[in-house]
Amino acid sequence: MKAPTRKFIAPVIAICAIALAPAIAFAHGKLESAEPPVNGTVSTAPGILRLTFNEDLEPAFSTIKVADANGATIGDEKARVDPVNKRVLTLAVPKLAAGTYSVQWAVMTGDSHKAKGTYKFSVN
Ligand SMILES: [Cu+2]
Structure with missing residues (x-):
């Protein structure tokens, strides 16, 4: 009875791998937080x-x-x-x-995957 069990499991694993692949791909190079905050206002x-x-x-x-x-x-500095x-990227800016x-960011993570994004913040 071992052979039928194996035949059943192999397709299940294949389907799981396909279902999980996009989630894994999106996990790379994600912006977790920013200062000033994403869509935030600072005084x-x-x-x-x-x-x-x-x-x-x-x-x-x-x-x-x-x-x-x-x-x-704004400014002529490069991000560092x-x-x-090494998860933190900074950019010096002149007085705003x-x-x-x-803010437009583009990063490459340690595994050579690239990601980019934009957000806004306000100074009042
Ligand atoms: Cu990656």
């Missing part, structure tokens, strides 16, 4: 943006761009991976005036 302009991801980042392929409400790029915590800013 004190930050000197540095700090984005925390769920995996270690590759510095050479991890970037942040900030633009003001008119779409003009925190040497102490009151307004809404959009």
Whole structure:
């Protein structure tokens, strides 16, 4: 009775693997938190943006761009991976005036997967 059992299990495993594959793919390079917060408002302009991801980042392929409400790029610094915590990407920015800013991030995680996203924050 062993052979029929094995024939039944193999397709079940195959179906599970297919069902789980998208969930695994989406798990990479996810933005977990940010300062200033995603869609948040701060009263004190930050000197540095700090984005925390769920995996270690590759510095050479991890970037942040900030633009003001008119779409003009803010600052000329490059994003840096925190040497102490490689899940953290920071960007030094000049003094921000009151307004809404959009942040565009793109990262490559340690397993060479790429991810990107955008969000906004406001300074009042
Ligand atoms: Cu990955």
